[in-house]
Amino acid sequence: MNTNGNTYTIIYSTIVVVLVAAILAFAAMALKPKQEANVKAEAIREMLTATKGYEMESLGKMGNDDILAEYSNNIKKALVVNAEGQVIDSLSISKHEIYTESDLKEQNNLIKSGKTSSLRLPVFIFNKGGKEVTVIPCYGAGLWGPIWGYLAFDDDFKTFAGAYFDHESETPGLGAKIKDDPDFRAQFEGKSADFGVTKIFSIVKGGAPKDQENAIDAITGATMTSRGLDAAINKWLAAYKPYFIKAQENARALAQVADTLDSCNSDNTIIAAASAASAK
Numbered sequence: 001m002n003t004n005g006n007t008y009t010i011i012y013s014t015i016v017v018v019l020v021a022a023i024l025a026f027a028a029m030a031l032k033p034k035q036e037a038n039v040k041a042e043a044i045r046e047m048l049t050a051t052k053g054y055e056m057e058s059l060g061k062m063g064n065d066d067i068l069a070e071y072s073n074n075i076k077k078a079l080v081v082n083a084e085g086q087v088i089d090s091l092s093i094s095k096h097e098i099y100t101e102s103d104l105k106e107q108n109n110l111i112k113s114g115k116t117s118s119l120r121l122p123v124f125i126f127n128k129g130g131k132e133v134t135v136i137p138c139y140g141a142g143l144w145g146p147i148w149g150y151l152a153f154d155d156d157f158k159t160f161a162g163a164y165f166d167h168e169s170e171t172p173g174l175g176a177k178i179k180d181d182p183d184f185r186a187q188f189e190g191k192s193a194d195f196g197v198t199k200i201f202s203i204v205k206g207g208a209p210k211d212q213e214n215a216i217d218a219i220t221g222a223t224m225t226s227r228g229l230d231a232a233i234n235k236w237l238a239a240y241k242p243y244f245i246k247a248q249e250n251a252r253a254l255a256q257v258a259d260t261l262d263s264c265n266s267d268n269t270i271i272a273a274a275s276a277a278s279a280k
Contacts, residue, residue: 140232
């Protein structure tokens with residue numbers, strides 16, 4: 001064959017392209033399990049950080065196996081709820097089933113499209129110092145790409161225990177502060193989600209009013225990222241609203257039962273003391 005001819009060039013180029021494509025496809029398939037493991041471990045790091053039981057710096061030094069072990073040791077249950085706030089499924093703790101970024105994107109598309117009948121929203125309940133901390137995700141659009149994160153709630157199902165956020169390509173030193181600035185995330189601690197109003201939570205440009213419990217300050221110079229995060233948080237909190245309303249009602253009912261039992265125990269103590277005094 002004439003190596004200087006067009007036919008040879010076409011055949012040679014085709015063989016090279018096919019070989020390179022095959023090598024890349026094989027490499028992608030070989031690396032896929034490790035990539036998926038890294039994505040899962042990173043999502044768990046973010047959830048654990050949101051609970052304020054850990055710091056991301058220390059978790060970042062741990063390998064994937066150790067992260068999975070920490071998840072197993074701290075998770076109490078992982079649920080899946082629908083748009084009505086009903087528990088419809090559970091996620092396997094032993095298999096470390098969680099929702100990663102791609103899963104959150106799928107649910108976000110359903111929320112945006114109004115196809116709420118197909119929603120399958122994850123709820124992660126962790127043990128923290130003998131109390132339950134409920135963690136839910138959020139997902140939305142930042143300035144340059146997707147942003148996502150996790151919101152952690154105390155056992156009253158309205159007060160934030162903590163939060164953690166991540167992004168794909170926000171501006172370093174500005175929008176990227178949703179992830180990089182611990183002071184921004186710390187603003188969530190002790191604040192509340194108000195499920196009784198249309199705007200459940202606010203990230204306020206120019207500073208939130210000091211007496212507003214469901215608002216924090218936006219990031220200076222990162223207006224679009226702050227707006228995107230504000231929209232993502234409110235959109236997902238609205239989707240979870242039925243679940244949180246029911247959880248709050250159940251918490252109040254349990255508190256009333258506990259108060260009644262305490263009152264009965266107190267009355268019984270008084271009666272017993274009176275009886276003992278009479279016997280004397």
